[in-house]
Amino acid sequence: MIKDKDSDKQARLKQTFSLWKDFTFEAAHQLHKVPPFHKCGRLHGHSYRIRVHCSGKLDPAKDWVVDYAQIAAVVGPIIQKLDHTNLNDLFDFETTAENLAWWLCTSISQNLPSLYAIEVFETPTTSVTCKK
Numbered sequence: 001m002i003k004d005k006d007s008d009k010q011a012r013l014k015q016t017f018s019l020w021k022d023f024t025f026e027a028a029h030q031l032h033k034v035p036p037f038h039k040c041g042r043l044h045g046h047s048y049r050i051r052v053h054c055s056g057k058l059d060p061a062k063d064w065v066v067d068y069a070q071i072a073a074v075v076g077p078i079i080q081k082l083d084h085t086n087l088n089d090l091f092d093f094e095t096t097a098e099n100l101a102w103w104l105c106t107s108i109s110q111n112l113p114s115l116y117a118i119e120v121f122e123t124p125t126t127s128v129t130c131k132k
Contacts, residue, residue, distance in 0.1 A: 021071045023050045025083035029095040046122045055116035066114040074111045097122050101130035
């Protein structure tokens with residue numbers, strides 16, 4: 001068994017850690033501020049992936065930054081509100097990935113102090129990040 005030296009424990013407690021948890025939802029939207037005939041001007045859908053980034057020091061009582069279950073408890077209900085909807089029916093702003101990332105970051109940060117950033121993937125190869 002490898003023993004934890006007191007100096008190692010103190011060094012660990014001073015370290016900042018970053019972690020993330022992913023969530024998915026399906027939703028449609030339509031952008032209104034795009035040029036005529038732009039494909040995003042038509043109603044279309046995405047399989048969104050939301051990556052919730054948290055950062056912080058270890059909680060000395062638990063040796064973790066935040067419980068993944070706590071992240072799920074905060075983010076899950078928000079994702080459920082978005083799943084299988086037309087985002088234009090929910091928001092009075094242009095439903096770009098940037099605006100969704102900002103809204104998610106603002107909403108989630110209220111109940112998740114360790115939140116560092118939200119990353120919104122509209123497709124497997126495109127994403128936008130909003131830092132708290």
